[in-house]
Amino acid sequence: xxxxxxxxxxxxxxxxxxxxxxxxxxxxxxRSGQVLVLNQWLSLDPYVRGRMxxxxxxxxxxxxxxxxMGEGIGIVIDSQSxxxxxxxxxxxxxxxxxxxxxxxxxxxLIPEIPFSETWPxxxxxxxxxxxWIGMIDICKPKAGETILxxxxxxxxxxVAGQLAKLQGAHxxxxxxxxxxxxxxxxxxxxxxCLSYQHCNWLSNFNKYAPNGIDGLFENVGGTLFxxxxxxxxxxxxIAICGLIAEGLEEQLHSINLRTLLANRMLxxxxxxxxxxxxxREIQKQLIDLIAEQKIQVYEKxxxxxxxxxxxxxxxxxxxxxxxxxxxLS
Amino acid sequence: xxxxxxxxxxxxxxxxxxxxxxxxxxxxxxRSGQVLVLNQWLSLDPYVRGRMxxxxxxxxxxxxxxxxMGEGIGIVIDSQSxxxxxxxxxxxxxxxxxxxxxxxxxxxLIPEIPFSETWPxxxxxxxxxxxWIGMIDICKPKAGETILxxxxxxxxxxVAGQLAKLQGAHxxxxxxxxxxxxxxxxxxxxxxCLSYQHCNWLSNFNKYAPNGIDGLFENVGGTLFxxxxxxxxxxxxIAICGLIAEGLEEQLHSINLRTLLANRMLxxxxxxxxxxxxxREIQKQLIDLIAEQKIQVYEKxxxxxxxxxxxxxxxxxxxxxxxxxxxLS
Numbered sequence: 001x002x003x004x005x006x007x008x009x010x011x012x013x014x015x016x017x018x019x020x021x022x023x024x025x026x027x028x029x030x031r032s033g034q035v036l037v038l039n040q041w042l043s044l045d046p047y048v049r050g051r052m053x054x055x056x057x058x059x060x061x062x063x064x065x066x067x068x069m070g071e072g073i074g075i076v077i078d079s080q081s082x083x084x085x086x087x088x089x090x091x092x093x094x095x096x097x098x099x100x101x102x103x104x105x106x107x108x109l110i111p112e113i114p115f116s117e118t119w120p121x122x123x124x125x126x127x128x129x130x131x132w133i134g135m136i137d138i139c140k141p142k143a144g145e146t147i148l149x150x151x152x153x154x155x156x157x158x159v160a161g162q163l164a165k166l167q168g169a170h171x172x173x174x175x176x177x178x179x180x181x182x183x184x185x186x187x188x189x190x191x192x193c194l195s196y197q198h199c200n201w202l203s204n205f206n207k208y209a210p211n212g213i214d215g216l217f218e219n220v221g222g223t224l225f226x227x228x229x230x231x232x233x234x235x236x237x238i239a240i241c242g243l244i245a246e247g248l249e250e251q252l253h254s255i256n257l258r259t260l261l262a263n264r265m266l267x268x269x270x271x272x273x274x275x276x277x278x279x280r281e282i283q284k285q286l287i288d289l290i291a292e293q294k295i296q297v298y299e300k301x302x303x304x305x306x307x308x309x310x311x312x313x314x315x316x317x318x319x320x321x322x323x324x325x326x327x328l329s
Numbered sequence: 330x331x332x333x334x335x336x337x338x339x340x341x342x343x344x345x346x347x348x349x350x351x352x353x354x355x356x357x358x359x360r361s362g363q364v365l366v367l368n369q370w371l372s373l374d375p376y377v378r379g380r381m382x383x384x385x386x387x388x389x390x391x392x393x394x395x396x397x398m399g400e401g402i403g404i405v406i407d408s409q410s411x412x413x414x415x416x417x418x419x420x421x422x423x424x425x426x427x428x429x430x431x432x433x434x435x436x437x438l439i440p441e442i443p444f445s446e447t448w449p450x451x452x453x454x455x456x457x458x459x460x461w462i463g464m465i466d467i468c469k470p471k472a473g474e475t476i477l478x479x480x481x482x483x484x485x486x487x488v489a490g491q492l493a494k495l496q497g498a499h500x501x502x503x504x505x506x507x508x509x510x511x512x513x514x515x516x517x518x519x520x521x522c523l524s525y526q527h528c529n530w531l532s533n534f535n536k537y538a539p540n541g542i543d544g545l546f547e548n549v550g551g552t553l554f555x556x557x558x559x560x561x562x563x564x565x566x567i568a569i570c571g572l573i574a575e576g577l578e579e580q581l582h583s584i585n586l587r588t589l590l591a592n593r594m595l596x597x598x599x600x601x602x603x604x605x606x607x608x609r610e611i612q613k614q615l616i617d618l619i620a621e622q623k624i625q626v627y628e629k630x631x632x633x634x635x636x637x638x639x640x641x642x643x644x645x646x647x648x649x650x651x652x653x654x655x656x657l658s
Contacts, residue, residue: 234387253585257550
């Protein structure tokens with residue numbers, strides 16, 4: 001039997017438990033080239049929100065009744081493929097379920113990891129590689145520059161800021177509650193982390209970033225973005241990675257092209273899936289940095305598939321710290 | 330005697346003849362390291378508008394009473410420098426005047442040019458190099474892509490479009506009057522050039538660019554920019570080179586970050602003076618392309634320094650075609 005969580009209906013504004021349904025179903029027999037995976041670890045990520053809604057985007061929406069999408073790690077327990085054998089540890093879009101029938105082209109062996117096997121779902125996987133592309137390739141931090149990371153306590157922002165710190169930049173994080181900010185500052189070695197929930201955060205910001213912002217790694221959007229852009233310096237770079245605050249509405253932001261031109265600013269949207277060719281090379285560097293403890297990783301592991309909807313809701317509403325993983329077996 | 334045009338007062342909105350004054354003055358004696366240049370060719374460029382106004386920008390404003398700034402070519406007629414001798418042809422910011430006393434560090438010998446010696450003021454000089462940086466480095470046109478150039482008949486836009494055409498892209502220009510559009514299409518080999526003065530220009534645009542825009546070389550700004558950005562394709566690039574339509578006001582433009590992210594768009598402001606290290610290398614390539622007639626050049630030469638103010642006014646108001654040069658001697 002496979003236990004799975006499907007998309008029952010689409011959210012209006014915010015995601016609710018009602019959007020999901022847990023059902024049990026028989027496991028289909030394997031066809032040639034397929035394997036059966038016993039799912040062990042399920043990653044929860046903000047991009048799932050976008051796929052729950054029907055709209056034109058860079059990736060197709062989920063259909064109603066589909067298993068909710070999510071990356072996972074599992075163990076092959078039956079194989080009709082020459083590429084994988086029983087006992088192999090694999091990673092892929094296994095979904096919110098206990099078992100996955102996968103085409104062999106859609107999974108990979110997990111890389112050699114010195115410590116935790118869950119890293120390839122977080123700091124050494126999609127979120128970490130996202131942080132790398134946005135920070136190293138687009139924000140290009142240099143020693144002495146001031147780099148700002150929004151949603152600094154999240155799985156992407158936490159790695160992005162630490163990567164910039166390793167380049168010698170002055171790193172300021174923005175996060176919600178005080179306990180997240182304390183964590184970002186103390187455990188992740190950001191120079192400061194400010195809570196946007198404080199009414200005086202922007203004047204604090206000017207205190208901690210008196211020289212303006214040279215690079216902005218943007219995970220949030222909304223009014224936070226509009227507060228930050230006037231602080232951008234000449235030759236500054238903005239990497240648009242995510243817009244977790246923007247929900248469904250078409251939100252418009254004002255930019256002053258004269259300032260953008262006079263400051264030679266760069267704004268670049270990016271999506272990690274465009275960079276698959278560099279995946280392994282970047283992943284290897286991230287694994288080394290984590291193993292050497294140059295990048296600190298915080299994973300919050302929750303047991304039981306049934307907790308996936310609430311964990312996603314908490315993640316979208318800013319109540320989570322670090323990488324959210326569900327332990328399935 | 331030196332005849333010079335000075336900045337008498339600053340323009341309110343539009344530049345008028347009243348902002349300038351022509352005066353005669355004695356030529357100061359040369360100090361060590363200086364040369365006296367007899368100015369022969371004066372370049373008129375839109376950036377002069379920005380320097381006439383006091384505001385924070387990438388370059389300082391002119392002071393009242395200053396000789397109006399402008400690049401020129403002239404001949405050394407007296408020298409107190411080991412670097413230059415009488416008879417040398419030099420280029421530099423000689424200004425709106427018949428004679429210039431220049432420090433030798435502020436001028437250069439003009440490069441070897443197979444045909445017209447005025448090219449280093451236009452297609453093989455600052456405007457051409459501006460076109461190169463914005464088009465080749467930022468817009469990065471590929472064969473089969475649709476590239477759009479605003480102010481296509483100007484000294485920068487005309488070269489930018491032809492550079493993209495040489496890469497095999499489909500090139501659409503935007504310009505004002507019909508005769509400019511005809512020139513851009515017929516003489517400069519753009520695939521189409523549309524007049525934004527026609528009320529149906531945007532529907533024509535959709536006819537000529539049915540696949541959207543992959544690269545936008547922006548010289549204009551204003552409402553034209555806002556009409557074009559919704560046509561930008563996934564992975565498209567916008568190079569912000571100039572904003573001739575925006576005058577003095579702080580003009581804000583709406584951008585949808587969700588679209589920018591989903592389309593992985595890039596917006597980059599740039600200023601050619603940041604790229605002095607590459608100047609000679611790019612200039613050499615431009616001279617070769619012009620000499621081989623792969624880039625067509627149109628220079629409008631007007632006699633007499635007294636015509637400089639009106640020519641600048643015409644240039645700013647969109648009444649000029651090609652590179653505007655004043656012949657001084």
